[in-house]
Amino acid sequence: MEVTKCSSEVSRRNFMRWISAGAAAAAVVPGLAPNAFAQQMAADTTPRRRSGMPDFSHLPPDAVIISSNENPLGPAASALAAVGQVGVSGGRYDRFGVAAATVKTISEQFGLKPGYVELFPGSGGPLDMALMSNISPSKGLVCADPSYEQGPRAAATCKAPLKMVPLTKTYAHDVKAMLAADPNAGAFYIVNPNNPTGTMTPKEDILWLIKNKPKGSVVIVDEAYFHFSNDESVIDQVVADQDVIVMRTFSKIYGMAGVRAGFAFGRPDLLAKFQTISPEISLRNVASVSLFAAAAAHASLLDPKLVPERKKINTDIRESTLEFLDKRGYKIVPGSQANMFMVDVNRPGREFMGNMIKEGVVIGRSWSAMPNYVRVTVGTKPEMEKFQTAFVKCMDMPPATVSASLHAELDMPSELWRA
Structure with a gap:
């Protein structure tokens, strides 16, 4: 051939990238206490940029990460x-x-x-x-x-x-x-x-x-x-x-x-x-x-319940969030049937993303074809409530010039690695 x-x-x-990505499977072993694992990761100061994933170590523990289209529910109990x-x-x-x-x-x-x-x-x-x-x-x-x-x-x-x-x-x-x-x-x-x-x-x-x-x-x-x-x-x-x-x-x-x-x-x-x-x-x-x-x-x-239950959870939270944005006059891309949506922030998406990070909320980036729109992943209900508060506050800020070095590591599209 x-x-x-x-x-x-x-x-x-x-191919080496795929090998490295596959090795992450060990993290799901139920016997590994999540808190202990988190403490171990927090104590590890080794730079992670080489892994191809964004480095969120500078963020507070209660930061909302809704940038990479991950599912906050994690693996099912089954x-x-x-x-x-x-x-x-x-x-x-x-x-x-x-x-x-x-x-x-x-x-x-x-x-x-x-x-x-x-x-x-x-x-x-x-x-x-x-x-x-x-x-x-x-x-x-x-x-x-x-x-x-x-x-x-x-x-x-x-x-x-x-x-x-x-x-x-x-x-x-x-x-x-x-x-x-x-x-x-x-x-x-x-x-x-x-x-x-x-x-x-x-x-x-x-x-x-x-x-x-x-x-x-x-x-x-x-x-x-x-x-x-x-x-x-x-x-x-x-x-x-x-x-x-x-x-x-x-x-x-x-x-x-x-x-x-x-x-x-x-x-x-x-x-x-x-x-x-x-x-x-x-x-x-x-x-x-x-x-x-x-x-x-x-x-x-x-697992017969997994997909329908999670689909409903995602749909309910997504539609509630979009209704919140629409009622306040924010322009969104209509018709999302995924765990993400796009919203117009009336300024370069990079600038808005930086302002949201300062509020403890990490959202997705913009695309060159739609530079004033940002992508937002659907998180849990409490996460999206925090997003709403931060979003309104940041939208009320006047557009400003943002430093080219602002959280540059977050520009790398992490879902390239299907994460």
């Missing part, structure tokens, strides 16, 4: 119980086939044949693999603007032509404009619900793109936030053997951002292309899921 013309040096660096059960076997490899059982369970839930699903430590790594295995200097990538930045970064890595297409007036992916932007693209990347807007692209639009795209290209649909929405998935297009790769993660509604587990759905030949990114590295060696992550993921899939 031909090796994708991405730099093997960069590919090795990406997931933690499963980790506790397999914990005693953690000194050995997965001899009982927990990871295989997880793949089998989700395959059966979606009616997929064997070989159409692969389990990874998070979904950031396989997303890179899906992108990079289908683009090259001669095969471009088409993305929406604004949307999740991992697509453009993959294009830069592979030196692939990149086309950024504005969202529609309803903040959906403009699939016809995306096809027109590069009729010979190797991949079209759709995030649904979209990050950062939280808005949906209708399934019929995605089906149109699948039908009309150039032969040999793929449509990559990132459904990281899909469990929060009311629309239909396109995993059925994988069942139908279409040129589609769908990504799912346990970092969002399942509350397992630090545990690292995610799925890639696709025809076996499309998933096999993941192996072509680097001729020197085997995915079996570097992208294997830990026993703890597999057990937590499997238990979460089998």
Whole structure:
């Protein structure tokens, strides 16, 4: 099989990133007292910028962190119980086939044949693999603007032509404009619900793109936030053997951002292309899921109450917050079906973010296509109440020039690592 013309040096660096991310799974062991662990982390003064994650050590303990689309509820009780059960076997490899059982369970839930699903430590790594295995200097990538930045970064890595297409007036992916932007693209990347807007692209639009795209290209649909929405998935297009790769993660509604587990759905030949990114590295060696992550993921899939209960909690808090903002005349991006939303702050988002940090609330950043909007993650009810108070106070402040060095570490999009 031909090796994708991405730099093997960069590919090795990406693989090492996935390895480091997967190692975080050990943090979910129920036997580790959270308070003791927090104290240990607080005492560790080692700089964490090298990990690729923002350093929040300078913030007060009661700071509200609603910047990275994490789920404040954490892993479900069923997931933690499963980790506790397999914990005693953690000194050995997965001899009982927990990871295989997880793949089998989700395959059966979606009616997929064997070989159409692969389990990874998070979904950031396989997303890179899906992108990079289908683009090259001669095969471009088409993305929406604004949307999740991992697509453009993959294009830069592979030196692939990149086309950024504005969202529609309803903040959906403009699939016809995306096809027109590069009729010979190797991949079209759709995030649904979209990050950062939280808005949906209708399934019929995605089906149109699948039908009309150039032969040999793929449509990559990132459904990281899909469990929060009311629309239909396109995993059925994988069942139908279409040129589609769908990504799912346990970092969002399942509350397992630090545990690292995610799925890639696709025809076996499309998933096999993941192996072509680097001729020197085997995915079996570097992208294997830990026993703890597999057990937590499997238990979460089998928990019938988890998704509906958490979806309702998120929806209720999100809509209550948006109602608060709307009643006070603040402009929001309508139609979010995710655990985030965007709001216009009438000034550079970086400046507003800095003011909010001073109030003990860390919100998300802005995008170049919408520089005066900031993204806000939906937290717990008390967290969003604190956000509301800080937001009104900061909106009442006159716009001002902000130092270029203000909390620069927070500019790095941490969800690039699916955290």
